Amino acid sequence: MKIGIVTLFPEMFEALTSYGVTSRAFKQNIIELKFFNPRDYTDNKYNSVDDRPFGGGPGMIMSPQPLKNAISKARDWIDDSLKVVYLSPQGALVTQSKIKSMTDENNFIFIAGRYEGIDERIIQTQVDEELSxxxxxxxxxxxxxxxxxxxxxxxxxxxxxxxMSKNQDSFSDDIFDFPNYTRPEIFDGIKVPEVLLSGHHSQIKAWRDQQAIKKTKEKRPDLLNKEGSK
Ligand SMILES: C[S@@+](CC[C@H](N)C(=O)[O-])C[C@H]1O[C@@H](n2cnc3c(N)ncnc32)[C@H](O)[C@@H]1O
Structure with a gap:
């Protein structure tokens, strides 16, 4: 999977590529990331990437040409089928099932907006999907x-x-993860539920399933009422 990121701040992604389990994916090239900074693709002598909004109003808008040039370079790098995603508060809300379906698609270009957003014509002509x-x-x-x-x-x-971790995570079945405990057995006067110390695998599984449904019912009953949920 190749993902081209159009961003004015590629350094920010070090949080993802340098730490924890996600860094493994990028170090092993399980996902190839490449950054395309619109500032490197301007065609004006001041290297400016933004301008005032037509019609007035506060803030600046990301100019279309440097964005289009950066997207075009990202398309050349991917050189295969891809989807262009603009991260936008106006996009469809991302859910776990959306994420799962994205793993079946091959390549993406993600456009990170700044300021008051990007020129609408980039959304019209370059973007396949907006995600929030x-x-x-x-x-x-x-x-x-x-x-x-x-x-x-x-x-x-x-x-x-x-x-197995991801199958057990909250939302994997529209059900939250079950309550987790680690040592010590008693902490702040609260004892770990006895069944977890029993070594009885089927009883542990039954308890965890029941607790996961209980938690979901209490915190997010809407998930259980969704069509197709457990
Ligand atoms: C300050 S926001 C601009 C918001 C824009 N004026 C609007 O109201 O739709 C700057 C950029 O942050 C990103 N952004 C902000 N909130 C987001 C959200 N909830 N989901 C995805 N992207 C978001 C978008 O890329 C956006 O272009």
Whole structure:
């Protein structure tokens, strides 16, 4: 899988490529990442990548030409079928099932906006899909791109130490993860549930399944009411 990232701040992605389980995916090239900075593809002598909005108003808009040039370089690098995703608060909300379906697609270009966003004509002519990480505004598309990338690489074989982890994660079946405990057996006066110390695997599984449903019912009953959920 190749993912080209169009961003003014490629350094931010070190949080993903240098730390924890996600770094493994990039060091082993399970996912190939390459950055395309619109600032490197300007055709004006000031290297400017933004301009004032037509019609007035606060803030700046990312100019279309440097973005188009950067996207075109990313297309050349991928040189295969791909989908162009603009990270946008106006996009479809990303869910675990969306992430799962993205792992079946081969290549992506992610566009991280900044300022007041990008020129609408780039969305019209270059973008296949807009994705949002939630109904709130962050300052740039880099963190949303990293959130999606992190969730995506967890599905790639060889990334998680134990591949079973992702099946047990919350949302894998529209059910939350069960409560987890580690040593000590008693902490702050609270004892680990007896069944987990029993060594009885089927009883442990039954308890965990029942607790996972209980947690989901209490915290997010809407997940259980979804069509096709358990
Ligand atoms: C300050 S925001 C611009 C928001 C824009 N004025 C609007 O209201 O739609 C700058 C950039 O951050 C990214 N962004 C902000 N919130 C986001 C979210 N919830 N999901 C995905 N991307 C987001 C987008 O790439 C956006 O272009």
């Amino acid at each position: 990480i939630g109904d709130y505004i962050v300052s740039g598309g880099e963190l949303p791109a990293m959130v999606i990338l992190d969730a995506l690489v967890r599905y790639k074989p060889g990334v998680l130490g134990n591949p």
